[in-house]
Amino acid sequence: MTTPRDETLLRSLTPGVLGILVRRGAEFAAAEDAVQDALVEALRVWPADPPRDPKGWLVTVAWRKFLDATRAEAARRRREEAVADEPVPDHVAVDDTLHLYFLCAHPSLTPSSAVALTLRAVGGLTTRQIAQAYLVPEATMAQRISRAKRTVSRVRFDQPGDVATVLRVLYLVFNEGYSGDVDLAAEAIRLTRQLAAVIDHPEVAGLLALMLLHHARRASRTAPDGSLVPLAEQDRGRWDTRLIAEGVEILQAALARDQLGEFQAQAAIAALHADAPTAAETDWVQIVEWYDELVRLTGSPVVRLNRAVAVGEADGARAGLAELAQLDPGLPRYPAVAAYLHERDGDLSRAAVLYAEAARQAPTLAERDHLVRQAARLNARG
């Protein structure tokens, strides 16, 4: 049996090993197969015979597997004999790992394909684990991944990557939460940490801080029966102060570099929530200022909607409703925000109607249940 430590180590080494094979000229899909074979062999061999240099061991074995596989194809023999003579490097360059992140998040892939390929190639998860996490059949996920591999096989590997695309993919993974036997939020944090270790970029740090700050509150976000607990009602004693401190520290270092981006601004808002000893002591004025920055950076109508909530807390429900009046009522979650602000303003019947409407439009089960309860609470009063 391999230890959990072995498996964690293997998964963290995967992108570097794969990156090196691809850089040395292996076609992406073949390289990925070779690395998977090497991982299987490592799981078999390591418990009895642990290597001194796990990374070097994996590169050597994966490269040999790749050569074995390509050797089977007669047409390629000449080319592969040539590469077989090259010495196998015993360390993995930082750039190879980074390139792999860029490749797996390449703009030519759809978001769902980029997510699947990243989890497989960079994260080292099995196709079955990814399929379980996304609640689709394994055959579907296998096809999604092999199409993605075919797509990136046509990508030239010497082009500079796009950090924003990589961050978007990691953000999507984090947001998928938890199903199956893999905790995708924890996996996203692991991959973002790894990325932050190989690239010095304030937005990578911003995303990592954002994830840590949200993850710190995870245990308090749902009641034992699975229902959603709003931020204001969460038991702050259950927040993970160690993760919060780490998130705040990473964020402060990023902000000090004065290259503000979307993720740093979101993390700053999360940090202000995390910093408040009670919901009533939240620094809403500063949160509104960060939302102003976010609006400036993204122009997103959804951000404007969240900003209206913050204004409602900072300057009163009337001010929040005035902000809301300037937005498109067709926005997702608009009725939920309107319901909340009308309730705070004392118009309970209007709020009840809006909560019911918001429940009908809710995209998630937990949100729908939460909104139905809000409507029921107001409708049941005296």
Next chain:
Amino acid sequence: MAKYLLLKHYRGAPAPVNNVPMDRWTRDEFSAHMQYMRDFADRLEATGEFAGELALAPEGTWVRYDGEGRPPVTDGPFAETKDLIAGWMVIDVDGYDRAVELAGELSAAPGAGGKPIHEWLELRPLLTEPPTLGE
């Protein structure tokens, strides 16, 4: 990455354009229709968008709790039930527009005369888990 349910109805949906009941189709027309749907499912598996499907029998039974210690009440089958579901497919796509596009494709399954039946399909988003970020 959003899941949608495509619902086929036996009855209750608006009439399709090529409105000839299945039992009046020729054997070949019926086979072509079934093959189209199999091919559709295979294609979606290949694009990584297939999440599941099942066909349902046209007749069902209504069942109701009838009090402690008593067997459940059954009734029906109700031949005239307004809204009989014929089957479903769940797709996992990047967004609503793609879901509509695929439902349109499935609705083009051939029927009488080998022509598309223009069948009405109901498209319903599945409720999901809450996002980890954003409150």
